[in-house]
Amino acid sequence: MDRTAIGELNEKVGSEVRVAGSVSVRRDHGKLIFFDLRDQSGTVQAVVTPKVDAHKVASEMRPEWAVRVGGVVNKRPDNMVNSEIPLGDIELEVKEIEVLGRAQELPFDTDAELNIDTHLDYLPLTLRTKKSRAIFKVQSEIAYAFRDSLKKCGFTEFQAPKIIGEDAEGGASVFEVEYFDNKANLAQSPQFYKQIMVGVFEKVFSVGSVFRAEKHKTTRHLNEYTSLDIEMGYIEDHTDVMKFTSGLMRVINEHLKETCKEEFELLGAEFPSIPEEIPYMKLREAQELIKAEFGEDGVGAPDLEPQHERMISEYAKNQFDSDFVFVTHFPTSKRPMYTYPDEEDPTYTKGFDLLFRGLEILTGSQRIHDYDQLVESMKKKGLVPEKFSFYLQAFKYGMPPHGGFGMGLERLTARFLGLDNVKEATLFPREINRIDTLLSE
Template sequence: MADPEAQNPVAEEPAGPSKSELKKRQKALEKEKQVAEKAAKQQELAAQRAAADVDYATEFYGPLPLHQSQTRPRLPRIEISSLSARDGETVLFRARVQTSRAQGSKMVFLNLRQRADSVQALVVVSPETISKQMVKWTAALADESIVLVQGLVKKTPEPIKSASVQDVEVHVSQVHLISGIDGRLPFSLDDASRPDTDEVVTDADGKAQQFSRVLLETRLNNRVVDLRTQTNQAVFKMQSGIGDLFRQFLSSQGFIEIHSPKLQGAATESGASVFKVSYFKGNAFLAQSPQLAKQMAIAADFERVYEIGPVFRAEDSNTHRHLTEFLGLDLEMTIEEHYHEVMELLDGLLLSIFRGLREKYHNEIGLIGKQFPADEFKWREGPEGTLKLTFRNAIDMLVEDGVPRETLDDINTENEKRLGRLVKAKYDTDYYIIDKFPMELRPFYTMPDPEDPTLSNSYDFFMRGEEILSGAQRIHDPALLAEKMRAKGVDPESMKPYVDAFRMGCAPHGGGGIGLERVLMLFLKLNNIRRASMFPRDPKRLDP
């Protein structure tokens, strides 16, 4: 009989995976997990990059449409000079980008300028308001671009030396381009603002760096850019101040302002230095001064008059102090007893201008002095008053210093400066008056000295050894005037209306003319009158 267990054997259970198989499976699972994690990270990174490429700040930056007075701003525009008092305020202002400096892709520093004032601003990436694209666009703005900036004013932990407003900075929330730069700047304002005496500058790390020197000719050829420097902003603010101080003093002394014609039918002083222009079918002359009109106003009983206006001199003088067109500060007044009444009033006028410049423009003088270092302009105060020399006194001082007397019929430019040095050394003043010039050196309308006809009742005023004012008592007698005109080679009939004014009766009078640019140049010691003229005109320059 067969064994039943042998006929129906029991099935054996399959054997489990081996250890090596388990290890393989574990490694496969781990690999799959790593691949999945890597894929997830890549997806997350891709999502982050995609989000970063979305520019969420487009309304907060970019070029503005052409300004055609479409709207008014939501915030009032402010001046950079007022920012120190606006800590914590959101402000809106227009400015030029003087410099920009990016720090990576998330921050850019700007130096923003209005006239002579500047402030530091920064644009920093922030969620929902300032994107990387906005920072990149701002960093690419060309120097001297004009922008409209909105931002929050914040105090700084330490002074910002690169800006004139040093105690606050602006955290920009919006920046829009108003006007960009078409082409390249002829020079940087940093280079144009450095002292001419410097050859190297030191950077923040103390390393010496060479820089490009901007020559005066280059500046004048690109005057619009040159005038943007803080130095020039201060210079021409002071030029305006001289005109204001001139008007204020003379108005307080009973003078009125007149406006004389600049086209004349005859030369004011002589034909040698006059510009002739075509005038319909004939010729006319550009006025060398308002001299004739001032005197005729006195004959018309105005008694005290002044004018600020252009003066034209056709002199081929290519010097540091001559222009073919300059601004004249002229006055004329009646005399009661002596022409020194006029000289003393002019002295008081100039002292008033000097004091006003020192008191009202202290900051501007300091700013200009950084680029044009100079000793402070000095004049005598107190009971001793302004130094007054006669022409003979001045000659004697020069002779004592070794100048041959026979060469001193007139005091030329070189000897003027030499005399200025002698006066400064002896009297410690940069400002003085020389009286009683020889008659032969003065114009035909100058009154002779009553005791010595070779001398005249005339005077010049000097600053730092250079003449800035010429004046005199004028001849008010028509017969004597005609005689002196003929002696100077001028036909009285060629100036008949002028001579006739004195035939109608005219009070004794005198006056003077001041060169505004010379006063400014010498007070600040700018060394060249072209730096004191906005758009100078000389024998070689008629533009810009």
């Protein structure tokens, strides 16, 4: 008999079925054994009477055993109906149980609230909880909506390499790789490659791991994360990229409303409010605003502190009913050499950060596309253009005006779901002292 998805059992009342899944919990009532069985589609209550041979197996079963069960789907008696849960009006009367995989006793009650370190120590188990499954279902749908939407807008996906040569930008937070007889590095972003690819496909995107050797352990930082990157040619300026980003965020949000309503409910998360055009302000304006509205004087600083990001987000929420807000025009001196300076005041860039519920989730800009201007910009930053010869070819051989952004999938997931710690939205987070298990000091 073919396997029936548990979520479809309510269409099989009175029928004999075969299902398979993991035991969630077992409850014995006298000689009756009840257990919850879950598969990807849902959870059903099963009941085993002492009349069937399966009773012996059932009496040994523990949570997380993988089993195949044959039985009959029954309506529950009226007084046993649980209308709070899906399939709460049926139960599976067990005829046969085949054990597919045994489990040892669980180290703790997986439904309990765990501290983050215990959660991380036991990921192969704790990722199976309803909460974790909801988070990573949402994450997979975000990645899907991102790519699907871009494909429909004529973007071409490409695979960016992660092993890169010498770090010509001299960044501090780069991981070093032993590459045969040479040293190489792990890419902090696919930046150079996506710009090169604009020359090839005009509009491109890439989804992949990036690596940051940040020593600090915070609720915002990851040493490895998934970067959602786009780059688009033939723009007028950075505002084209920002407008496109607004539309993309709305599409992702709509997709989640369609596919992840249950998961949002389970996690107590609210869908964000995203206006047709996300509001934006210059860094300097944001700083004046923070001073005027919140009494914090950060005017003139080259960037926003985390609490400032939260203030600006609060302001945008109150003023524009937007959970998102762009901050533009960071100082040229603090942004990478490829960032386009504003012609009106070249000390500031045509670059932007996107804040989502108080946290920066995305950084983008128009890029310099003129070869001479780019070489000049490198020199101003004290960089050696010869070290960028491969990248510079793209500009030597003609590039249109272009811009793009990089966005952290884990941060985006966490903000959508209102999770305080980005690690909750990261399947296997890498920390300074943890790669799956704790590292020796």
